[in-house]
Amino acid sequence: MSSPKSVLFGFHAVTVRLKTHPDSVAEVHFDPARRDQRMRAFIERAKEGGAKLVESSDERLTQLAGSPRHQGVVARVATLAQSHSLDDVLDAAESEGKGPPLVLVLDGVTDPHNLGACLRVADGAGAHAVVAPKDRAVGLNATVAKVASGAAETVPYLMVTNLARTLNELKERDIWVVGTSDQAERSIYDLDLNRPIAFVLGAEGEGMRQLTAKTCDELVRIPMAGAVESLNVSVASGVCLYEVLRQRTTAGRR
Numbered sequence: 001m002s003s004p005k006s007v008l009f010g011f012h013a014v015t016v017r018l019k020t021h022p023d024s025v026a027e028v029h030f031d032p033a034r035r036d037q038r039m040r041a042f043i044e045r046a047k048e049g050g051a052k053l054v055e056s057s058d059e060r061l062t063q064l065a066g067s068p069r070h071q072g073v074v075a076r077v078a079t080l081a082q083s084h085s086l087d088d089v090l091d092a093a094e095s096e097g098k099g100p101p102l103v104l105v106l107d108g109v110t111d112p113h114n115l116g117a118c119l120r121v122a123d124g125a126g127a128h129a130v131v132a133p134k135d136r137a138v139g140l141n142a143t144v145a146k147v148a149s150g151a152a153e154t155v156p157y158l159m160v161t162n163l164a165r166t167l168n169e170l171k172e173r174d175i176w177v178v179g180t181s182d183q184a185e186r187s188i189y190d191l192d193l194n195r196p197i198a199f200v201l202g203a204e205g206e207g208m209r210q211l212t213a214k215t216c217d218e219l220v221r222i223p224m225a226g227a228v229e230s231l232n233v234s235v236a237s238g239v240c241l242y243e244v245l246r247q248r249t250t251a252g253r254r
């Protein structure tokens with residue numbers, strides 16, 4: 001029986017899938033009219049990975065991707081099974097010596113561009129997982145993967161049934177659960193983040209749900225020096241996760 005297929009588009013998203021799960025790539029469609037260096041290098045890599053290459057027109061690629069932003073590259077791929085739980089992911093990170101747990105929790109991020117950007121920054125900062133509630137989140141689709149530039153393949157994205165319960169489970173693992181709100185009193189720059197940590201961010205508009213905020217150990221704000229009240233959720237994720245990385249890296253150098 002063949003596994004369900006989905007599409008990935010854009011150079012980064014397809015290249016990372018070829019690197020991480022080459023067997024899951026059924027076909028790579030590309031635009032033969034594009035003969036630049038980037039495309040030539042990409043085709044070389046796809047051939048090395050054993051992918052079936054198919055020449056397709058720009059129009060056909062747009063149709064396959066469901067978007068004109070495919071950069072001349074669309075892959076039909078098998079959907080990867082999400083067999084692991086958050087516990088499995090954190091256990092694996094620990095046994096691989098990846099440092100204290102670092103988790104990004106997104107309560108209500110339904111925009112694929114925002115999720116893609118959050119996954120990208122989570123990968124960059126070395127987060128071990130991104131977690132979201134099943135009923136208040138966007139799933140991993142082709143737009144998310146394109147915006148994530150490959151990070152949708154590298155950072156486990158776990159959709160959970162009950163977010164408050166998951167936050168309590170993180171606390172039981174001695175992970176400090178820190179919620180973020182532009183209304184919080186304490187600044188993120190006053191925290192010692194060199195410890196197991198989960199940052200919780202909320203939706204554009206209404207922010208975190210009340211129960212989510214109540215379940216957090218601490219609420220912090222990112223200082224805002226100008227006129228606007230808050231940052232985009234992916235930018236705020238970047239500030240939080242990179243502050244953890246900065247503190248942990250600095251501590252490692254001492």
Ligand SMILES: C[S@@+](CC[C@H](N)C(=O)[O-])C[C@H]1O[C@@H](n2cnc3c(N)ncnc32)[C@H](O)[C@@H]1O
Pocket residue numbers: 180181182183200201202203204205206207208220221222223224229230231232233236
């Ligand atoms: C666009 S903001 C939503 C703003 C919303 N008015 C609120 O009450 O949080 C989306 C998310 O990014 C994070 N965020 C944005 N700006 C922030 C700030 N200055 N301090 C802390 N978190 C912030 C929060 O997690 C927030 O829920």
